[in-house]
Amino acid sequence: MSTSNDFAPPRPLIDPLQRSISYLRVSVTDRCNLRCVYCMPEQGVPFVPHQEILTLEEMTRIIRVAAGMGLRRVRLTGGEPLVRKGVVNLVRWIAQTPGIEDISLTTNGMILASYAHELAAAGLKRVSVSLDTLRPQRFQQITRRGDLSAVMAGIAAARDAGLSPLKLNVVIMREVNDDEIVEIARTTLEEDWQVRFIELMPFMDEQETCIRDTSRPLDFIPSQEVKRQIEEALGPLEAAETSTGGGPAKYYRLPGAQGLIGFISPLSEAQFCATCNRMRLTADGKIRPCLLTDQEVNLKETLRRGGSDDELRQRILKALDSKPDAHHLGDGNRPKWRKMAQIGG
Ligand code: SAM
Numbered sequence: 153m154s155t156s157n158d159f160a161p162p163r164p165l166i167d168p169l170q171r172s173i174s175y176l177r178v179s180v181t182d183r184c185n186l187r188c189v190y191c192m193p194e195q196g197v198p199f200v201p202h203q204e205i206l207t208l209e210e211m212t213r214i215i216r217v218a219a220g221m222g223l224r225r226v227r228l229t230g231g232e233p234l235v236r237k238g239v240v241n242l243v244r245w246i247a248q249t250p251g252i253e254d255i256s257l258t259t260n261g262m263i264l265a266s267y268a269h270e271l272a273a274a275g276l277k278r279v280s281v282s283l284d285t286l287r288p289q290r291f292q293q294i295t296r297r298g299d300l301s302a303v304m305a306g307i308a309a310a311r312d313a314g315l316s317p318l319k320l321n322v323v324i325m326r327e328v329n330d331d332e333i334v335e336i337a338r339t340t341l342e343e344d345w346q347v348r349f350i351e352l353m354p355f356m357d358e359q360e361t362c363i364r365d366t367s368r369p370l371d372f373i374p375s376q377e378v379k380r381q382i383e384e385a386l387g388p389l390e391a392a393e394t395s396t397g398g399g400p401a402k403y404y405r406l407p408g409a410q411g412l413i414g415f416i417s418p419l420s421e422a423q424f425c426a427t428c429n430r431m432r433l434t435a436d437g438k439i440r441p442c443l444l445t446d447q448e449v450n451l452k453e454t455l456r457r458g459g460s461d462d463e464l465r466q467r468i469l470k471a472l473d474s475k476p477d478a479h480h481l482g483d484g485n486r487p488k489w490r491k492m493a494q495i496g497g
């Protein structure tokens with residue numbers, strides 16, 4: 153089995169639409185310690201058996217091969233990445249990979265307090281923490297088993313460990329947490345956080361997304377409406393640039409604020425996919441050129457039959473060539489085989 157990485161790619165990671173793909177989101181596990189209403193059904197999803205999940209060494213090899221083709225940034229996600237045993241080692245190995253300039257991690261924050269310092273020492277640069285409410289009881293309802301104080305401790309530990317800037321991911325749902333939009337936006341006046349309001353994507357069946365005690369299915373709110381509410385209450389937002397992430401968020405700042413307010417608008421922004429720079433690796437070893445469509449290419453099969461680095465490169469290019477122009481959520485088409493936590497959100 154060849155493990156050479158000659159660092160002279162046969163073809164860089166540029167898709168047929170000339171989008172340059174420098175960013176890989178890696179789902180390190182499909183398991184999670186929470187059951188957020190918009191992401192997982194209360195009873196969970198059938199988890200992939202352990203032997204079908206890529207080993208950390210296999211993930212590192214894929215990243216090394218992709219780095220030789222132009223991959224520069226990696227984000228670890230899941231499921232909940234911090235429940236995967238050995239995740240700190242994975243961060244260390246990725247940090248040591250030639251070509252990789254940035255490693256970040258998206259977490260629900262529940263056990264971040266125990267890991268923040270170790271992760272930073274291993275080479276992690278930043279974390280995004282998902283937090284849809286600042287109210288403990290509501291947090292418990294949305295996540296079905298979360299503890300807001302543990303997440304706040306995680307955020308404090310991340311700051312202490314120098315994992316900065318902190319991004320907060322906030323999924324806004326009508327009549328669930330939309331009454332907190334202004335309150336959450338206001339935190340950026342004092343905190344140097346990047347608060348990102350994310351449009352709810354329809355990943356689940358209606359009956360799976362009901363909040364306990366109501367039978368109401370979840371409803372998304374377009375970013376324009378969220379922005380309007382913030383501006384009406386707190387004044388005009390100024391457009392802002394950020395050097396971190398290169399992701400789909402459009403950033404703004406309240407006058408004089410320490411932090412930023414971002415909007416991620418997969419549903420309402422017509423050009424959302426035009427600047428997409430990412431692919432995803434699922435925990436069971438499939439490379440997915442798009443979160444929101446079902447194409448995937450099996451890398452685990454190549455790895456486990458002893459395929460060469462060159463074969464892996466060809467498989468990665470195959471996925472790249474099938475990257476769709478745009479998602480079709482607006483026409484009612486959503487990923488059929490997998491939930492968000494199984495792809496890596
Ligand atoms: N468990 C980690 C967490 O919650 O941060 C990482 C995985 S989670 C799938 C990644 C992100 O996807 C979270 O910020 C979560 O809020 C977001 N997400 C999950 N389901 C979503 C949905 N249906 N619409 C929009 N965002 C969603």
Ligand code: SF4
Binds near residue numbers: 185191192231492493
């Ligand atoms: Fe778990 Fe994250 Fe999905 Fe919530 S959003 S259920 S924390 S994977």
